[in-house]
Amino acid sequence: MIKHIARKEFTDVIRDGRFRWCAAVVGALLLVSLGHGWVQARQAQEELAAAQATAREHWESQGEKNPHSAAHYGIYAFKPRLALSFVDEGVDPYTGTSVWLEAHRQNDFLMRPAQDATSAQRIGALTAAQVLQNLVPLLIILLTFGALAGEREQGTLRQLLATGVGRPELGLGKALGIAGALALLLVPAAVVGAAALVVGSPGPAASPLARGAVLAGVYLAYFAAFVGLSLAVSAWARSARTALVVLLAVWVVNGLVAPRAAVDLSKWIHPTPSAVEFARTLEREMAAGVEDVQRPDRAALTESLLAEHGVERVEDLPVNEVGVYLQESEEFGNRIFDRNYGALWDTFERQGVVHEALAVAAPLLAVRTLSMGLAGTDVEQHRHFATAAEAYRRDLMRQMNGDLAENSRTGELYTAGPDLWAEVPPLQYDAPTLGWVLNNRILSLLVLGLWLAGAVWAAAASVRRAEVA
């Protein structure tokens, strides 16, 4: 019986000209955004690889110079784009994907397309994730609002229920029929997406197929929740028009109001300093130190070195006192950076938790978080890379200052050459595993699961109680 209902619903929907037009538009947008995202991600990956090679070449060919000057010369680190970033570019356009690593400074990330984009470009940059998160639910609403309310209005519901069909079977059959019609749109998109991953992955591997499968599961759960919710409203509403108005209001809140409100609310609960304020604090603390983090006392350090090596003049030290002091200064700076950036990242993390918890009011928030996480473009994975890049910078500084300290004497004009630059290994970055991502996103998974269960329950309860006329 469910099969008959699903088949009829499917046939009825696909013969509806309105569905065909809407599905064609959404399908075209989805395929175009997937294709555009893939091309863009591939281009970005190629540019990144080229830039990385150039940066390395510049580093190795910087000529003879003092290792500390080389530390100031610095090197760029580029965040690799993961394979699924073509589906969801996440926060990358806002956080940037490259950072200049140099002595004494933990720089901000560069290459932020959003910074240079005009308003029109920001609106026009429709990603596959945005189509999936906003337009597909709108299509589901247009498909489903009349599922029961429309039948009631037309009088077919009375005839349908007079046949002896059970209401649970009716609800399930309708949901499956609508799912079938949606599959006409989504399955080709999923095949194109999977082919893009398999044939020409735009980014390095970090279990892309497994991530893709989980991502597909997340979106399926989201769409199923929308179908359930729409069916519940359609069964509850007195008229199809009422059902449509209520569902459109839900869509506006879910897709437009909640994301903005969630950002504002999480920032209000856990405020972050402005960029200028943050930079000033860093500057002040770097200059004067703070509480238990104080600038190294050069005179004391010299005294300590002389005592340690049993000599009276710095020229007699077996190490270059300048190199040792520079590294001590570096360690001081690192503690200041850890203190400030650590607090900033922790605040971002707390904001993220609030954002995830607010998904109980709008499933899009949970889906967006999971989508960015699985695409490797969320704040946490940006932090993961930023932490790795900063660790690499510190190793680099340690190596440069260490070479200066160990291979020269105080006051000596010392230079190192290409051999030392070549000894510095390139940044080897391993993106987080799928398990790491899911572990970080348990709250969003839980909330999405709750939405799905709640929508199924609401649909079942509403269809059971739906009035016949």
Place this chain on the structure above:
Amino acid sequence: MSEVVTIDAPSASASPSSAGASPSVLEARALSKRYGDVEAVSNLDLRVGPSEIYCLLGPNGAGKTTTIHLFLGFLEPTAGSVHVTGLDVAAEPLESKRRLAYIPEQVMLYRNLSGLENLEYFAALGGRGSLAPEHLTDVLAGAGLPRDAVRRRVSEYSKGMRQKVGVAIAIAKEADALLLDEPTSGLDPQASNEFSELLGRLRDRGVAVLMATHDLFRAKETGTRVGIMRHGRLVTEMSTDEIGHADLERIYLEHMHE
């Protein structure tokens, strides 16, 4: 109607054995339905046996449609009970509906499906499974739908054609009982006559029919018994063999003017 459709005899569930002490296919026992202060149906006792066409007459608001909706389980009785082939509708709503076919005043169908697809769908939901398209085409033709129309979308059908699909749906279900709510309303005289002939054939095959109608002429011509309702009460009932057209009209008007 040009063709005769094969209609299987109703199942044995219409027999007294399955209905306990009652031989009725449709039965209302002290049935009442109240909406606030308004009693839409009041203490109604009604029995329709196999091969019987019971016509419920009465003005708008008399309680005819409410009675039919109570038999369909769309409404819960305030008091009393309704039974279909002995099954209590409140206790076994789905099973009792599977033994019924229903034709409303305006048969509403799925506009994007053809008449054949609509019939196939309703027949499947009515428990007939997947029937052969040829058989269903015969059923539609037997109900009076032109054969060249069966595969056209219902959006192109007239009201009369939709009504014929509704009749075909009822026939295809092979139910024990048929509930009709003003089924000939809006049909032309020829279509109404064809409909009456069809009811006669169903009656001959043992189907119990309960028809709510305003049409005194059709009730006398088609029905075996007539009941007149007013203000939710069954004020009188009689066999159509015992009276003529004029008698029925006179009795009806007398009750309406009381």
